[in-house]
Amino acid sequence: MATAVMTSLDTKSPAASRGMSDIRIRNLFIIPTILFLIVFNIFPLIYSLGYSFTDFRASSNAPANFVGLRNYRELLNDPFIWANFAITAKYVIISVSGQVIVGFGTAMLLNRDIPLKGLLTTLLLLPMMLSMAVVGLFWKLLYDPSFGIINYALGLGSFEWLSNPDMALYAVAITDIWMWSPFVMLLSLAGLSAVPKHLYEAAAIDRAGPFYTFFRITLPLVAPILMIAIIFRTMEAFKTFDLAYILTSQPTTEVISIRLYKMAFQEWQTGRSCALAYIVLIMVLAITNIYVKYLNKVKER
Amino acid sequence: MAHIELKGITKNFGDHTALQNMNLDIADGEFFVLLGQTGAGKTTTLRLIAGLEKPTAGQIFIDGRDVASWGAAERDVALVLQQYSLYPRYTVRENLEFPLKSPIRRVEPAEIKERVDRVARTLRIEHLLDRKTDRLSGGEMQRVSIGRAIVRKPRVFLMDEPLSALDAKLREALRTELKNLQMNLGATFLFVTHDQIEAMSMGDKIGVLNNGNLVQTGTPHEIYNNPVNTFVAGSVGSPPMNLIDGTIAGGEAVSDDGYRLPFANGHAIVTDGRPLTFGIRPEDLQLESGGAGKATVHDVENHGVAKIVTLRTGEKFIRATVPAQAVLRIEEKVRFSWNPEKVVLFDSRTGVSLRHAS
Numbered sequence: 175m176a177t178a179v180m181t182s183l184d185t186k187s188p189a190a191s192r193g194m195s196d197i198r199i200r201n202l203f204i205i206p207t208i209l210f211l212i213v214f215n216i217f218p219l220i221y222s223l224g225y226s227f228t229d230f231r232a233s234s235n236a237p238a239n240f241v242g243l244r245n246y247r248e249l250l251n252d253p254f255i256w257a258n259f260a261i262t263a264k265y266v267i268i269s270v271s272g273q274v275i276v277g278f279g280t281a282m283l284l285n286r287d288i289p290l291k292g293l294l295t296t297l298l299l300l301p302m303m304l305s306m307a308v309v310g311l312f313w314k315l316l317y318d319p320s321f322g323i324i325n326y327a328l329g330l331g332s333f334e335w336l337s338n339p340d341m342a343l344y345a346v347a348i349t350d351i352w353m354w355s356p357f358v359m360l361l362s363l364a365g366l367s368a369v370p371k372h373l374y375e376a377a378a379i380d381r382a383g384p385f386y387t388f389f390r391i392t393l394p395l396v397a398p399i400l401m402i403a404i405i406f407r408t409m410e411a412f413k414t415f416d417l418a419y420i421l422t423s424q425p426t427t428e429v430i431s432i433r434l435y436k437m438a439f440q441e442w443q444t445g446r447s448c449a450l451a452y453i454v455l456i457m458v459l460a461i462t463n464i465y466v467k468y469l470n471k472v473k474e475r
Numbered sequence: 476m477a478h479i480e481l482k483g484i485t486k487n488f489g490d491h492t493a494l495q496n497m498n499l500d501i502a503d504g505e506f507f508v509l510l511g512q513t514g515a516g517k518t519t520t521l522r523l524i525a526g527l528e529k530p531t532a533g534q535i536f537i538d539g540r541d542v543a544s545w546g547a548a549e550r551d552v553a554l555v556l557q558q559y560s561l562y563p564r565y566t567v568r569e570n571l572e573f574p575l576k577s578p579i580r581r582v583e584p585a586e587i588k589e590r591v592d593r594v595a596r597t598l599r600i601e602h603l604l605d606r607k608t609d610r611l612s613g614g615e616m617q618r619v620s621i622g623r624a625i626v627r628k629p630r631v632f633l634m635d636e637p638l639s640a641l642d643a644k645l646r647e648a649l650r651t652e653l654k655n656l657q658m659n660l661g662a663t664f665l666f667v668t669h670d671q672i673e674a675m676s677m678g679d680k681i682g683v684l685n686n687g688n689l690v691q692t693g694t695p696h697e698i699y700n701n702p703v704n705t706f707v708a709g710s711v712g713s714p715p716m717n718l719i720d721g722t723i724a725g726g727e728a729v730s731d732d733g734y735r736l737p738f739a740n741g742h743a744i745v746t747d748g749r750p751l752t753f754g755i756r757p758e759d760l761q762l763e764s765g766g767a768g769k770a771t772v773h774d775v776e777n778h779g780v781a782k783i784v785t786l787r788t789g790e791k792f793i794r795a796t797v798p799a800q801a802v803l804r805i806e807e808k809v810r811f812s813w814n815p816e817k818v819v820l821f822d823s824r825t826g827v828s829l830r831h832a833s
Contacts, residue, residue: 370558370560372556372558372560373560373562373563375527375547375554375556375560376554376556376560376562377562377573378526378527378546378547378548379525379527379547379548379552379553379554380573380574380577380623380627381547381548381551381574381577381627382548382573382574382577383577386577390562390573391562394563394564395563395564
């Protein structure tokens with residue numbers, strides 16, 4: 175099958191004149207990538223699976239002892255870990271739904287003939303291109319209770335965004351929404367502009383109102399691509415680390431990856447943190463799978 | 476049902492003038508066909524009537540009321556487009572229900588079902604009702620899109636080349652169906668096409684558009700037999716009307732290629748010596764041994780019921796329809812004559828028919 179998909183090498187090409195065959199060129203491109211993947215992704219993945227069944231500590235020279243499923247058992251019975259998961263879930267829901275609302279809304283606004291549309295779209299995409307650490311640092315300044323511009327602009331006085339335990343998670347989510355709504359917007363815009371204009375005209379002639387048109391035509395046609403955006407953002411939000419870590423150190427913002435980081439590199443419980451990483455991995459896989467199933471259903475309809 | 480009137484409609488897109496001072500009157504219950512080449516302004520006319528575009532100048536009346544301020548929904552017209560515009564991801568039934576289910580309309584569910592079923596029966600798509608629209612063939616899609624128009628009982632049907640994307644056989648079948656449908660519904664139809672056969676066979680009236688100008692309106696008979704200018708003469712009929720340049724001298728038509736044909740000048744116009752164009756339909760040209768015109772057979776097309784012969788006279792080509800039994804060889808020398816009654820005179824310079832000019 176693979177050979178059927180591959181096109182044959184042009185016999186007059188420089189590569190062919192050097193005596194290279196199709197197969198050789200294929201290997202030349204693919205083998206380094208696969209090697210890289212094995213060394214940096216697959217090997218650590220399997221190696222950490224092994225560690226997750228031991229009491230290994232990377233900070234000591236003590237040999238690793240096999241402890242069976244003890245790490246998993248203790249982790250899953252630890253109420254603090256569950257609290258971290260609950261925080262993460264809350265964060266994912268707030269942040270992703272915020273991004274979808276803002277991103278899709280902006281896309282709806284941009285999906286028409288307006289002057290400077292290209293420039294506007296590019297400018298709106300800028301937050302997405304910044305580094306997480308930079309975004310975290312300057313939003314920390316924006317949120318600052320005494321000189322932050324947010325309090326000044328909203329007239330909130332010295333409202334504590336980040337040191338207020340009830341507000342901190344929302345503050346992180348708002349930053350994340352600001353940064354990643356453009357991503358949802360970009361994908362939605364692609365979906366929206368793919369809806370043929372004549373369908374809207376047909377709907378107008380059929381006397382469909384704007385809401386009816388939106389729910390019966392626009393949304394079903396954009397749904398698949400919107401689902402892809404949601405999958406990506408959920409996965410990313412689930413493993414958020416940098417933003418939350420930089421912005422605040424409240425216990426209420428200790429999402430699972432921060433817990434994992436602390437466990438691995440501050441408490442040096444290497445074996446246990448490997449087990450936790452696996453639990454997170456399985457959860458992300460499970461959630462993604464649910465989405466993908468749903469995506470396929472949406473596509474079929 | 477409705478009566479449509481366009482008064483002095485002009486539509487510009489930027490520098491481009493799509494329609495120029497167009498006046499059109501479509502009677503209630505009439506099947507009106509707009510005929511024109513691509514870019515002649517046919518679709519623009521439809522979109523203006525449907526309310527999808529606003530005219531640069533002029534007024535549109537539906538049932539005597541100026542509809543300038545009405546949106547597409549309020550005008551209550553149905554538009555069938557060339558690209559079908561079925562709503563994807565829905566079944567045929569859902570597509571047909573769409574215009575009825577709109578909250579603006581409030582149709583009872585029982586009535587929706589009844590109307591959808593009736594339309595499906597009329598268009599013979601009952602067996603497709605539960606199928607997704609992307610699993611339909613072109614002809615089936617077009618029927619569904621026509622069905623979606625009928626189900627609403629609109630005041631006017633606007634059809635934008637609905638048949639042009641279909642294959643020849645299906646086109647013929649749907650042509651008959653559409654015409655029957657229009658007669659059964661008694662509805663006003665405005666049908667746009669570039670296909671003169673569709674125009675001739677379906678229209679109660681035809682409007683010929685050329686570059687945004689409405690050149691002539693009339694019954695198919697008028698358009699065919701009495702074209703207002705050489706453009707109409709050349710665009711209606713298959714093959715089109717022969718246009719022969721020449722003059723009139725001594726009661727005879729003298730072609731620029733040298734042959735003379737009898738001509739009874741029924742017009743009360745002095746035409747002697749003036750450069751003219753003689754328009755003659757291929758079926759009004761006869762090949763006969765005693766004919767006054769001399770020509771060489773250039774090409775013979777067999778159409779089954781008849782043969783179309785291309786004759787070479789000097790530099791020019793003219794076409795004649797001959798019975799299918801006629802035996803003709805390429806390069807054979809033949810003589811021809813015409814039916815003098817049927818000749819239409821055009822002014823060579825302006826291309827306007829002398830009958831219409833006078």
